[in-house]
Amino acid sequence: MNEVGIDISNQTSHVINPEILNNAALVVILCGHAVEYLYINYLHVKRIHWGFDNPSIAAGTDEGK
DSSP states (O other), rough: OOOTTTTTTTTOOOOOOOOHHOOOOOOEEESHHHHHHHHHEEEEEEEEOOOOOGGGGGSSSSSTT
């Protein structure tokens, strides 16, 4: 994002409020852990998993990542 002038350095991940999930019809998931959690606890929610490699554990230089 920084490459296009958008600073997201202060952004963090947050746990989704269970009440929101109780009322959700669709959730787009980016991490594998969330897929398992939602499958067990929220069977009524349609899940779409758009998985991708975690950049925080990628090897190489900052520019290469």
